[in-house]
Amino acid sequence: MSNLQVYIRHPDDIPIELQQLSHPLPLTNFSQRLGLICHSQTMLNEGTDVALCVPFVAPSISVSGRINWCRKLDSGFEVGINFESVDASMRVRMLEQLCRIHQYRLHVCQEQGRSLSEEDAALEWIERYAALFPSDGV
Numbered sequence: 092m093s094n095l096q097v098y099i100r101h102p103d104d105i106p107i108e109l110q111q112l113s114h115p116l117p118l119t120n121f122s123q124r125l126g127l128i129c130h131s132q133t134m135l136n137e138g139t140d141v142a143l144c145v146p147f148v149a150p151s152i153s154v155s156g157r158i159n160w161c162r163k164l165d166s167g168f169e170v171g172i173n174f175e176s177v178d179a180s181m182r183v184r185m186l187e188q189l190c191r192i193h194q195y196r197l198h199v200c201q202e203q204g205r206s207l208s209e210e211d212a213a214l215e216w217i218e219r220y221a222a223l224f225p226s227d228g229v
Contacts, residue, residue, distance in 0.1 A: 096159075098171060099187045099225050101129035102194055106147060109170070112140040116155055116175060125180040125225065126159060127172045127187070134168050135161050141172065148189045154182045188224060192216045 101107050107129050127143070135141065135158045144153040156172040156179060174180045196212035199205050207215065 096126055096171075096173070097124050097225050098126045098128045099184065101127060101145075101187060102190050103130060105145060105190050105193065107143060107145050109135065109141045109143050111135070112142055112155065114140075116140045116157065125184060126174065127156070127183050129170060129172070130164070130167050131161070131170050132167045134163070135170055137161065143172065143183075145186060145190060148193050149186055152182060152186050152189075154179050154186065156183070184224070188216075188221070191220065191224070195220075 109129070109131050129143070137158055137160055139158040140155060141158060142153050142155050144150065154174065156174045159171040159173045161168050161170045174183060192209070192213045195216045196207050196209065199207055199212065199215075
């Protein structure tokens with residue numbers, strides 16, 4: 092099995108909130124191989140602990156992680172976030188699937204003129220794309 096980090100890229104058109112934690116996360120092995128790439132308007136130093144959420148899609152899901160890297164872009168920064176546990180990685184994966192389902196629902200409405208309920212969009216998206224979504228074993 093490979094030790095390479097696998098990152099899910101958060102969609103640019105869905106706002107994500109990153110909030111620096113006031114207290115550091117416990118010192119654990121942040122070696123889970125499933126991470127997240129997203130944009131930030133502010134620079135976040137490597138090793139900074141953050142809480143992330145996507146209020147528009149799932150306001151009650153918040154996940155804590157650690158900034159692995161931060162790169163300057165023309166419009167803000169791109170950050171890579173690692174997670175300390177399988178549970179946190181699984182929650183991020185589920186959150187990102189909700190984002191993709193939301194995008195799919197909008198796309199189907201705009202491109203095909205079909206108005207899908209959230210449940211119907213989820214069922215279609217899962218049937219078509221879930222097997223292709225990065226998991227790295229979580």
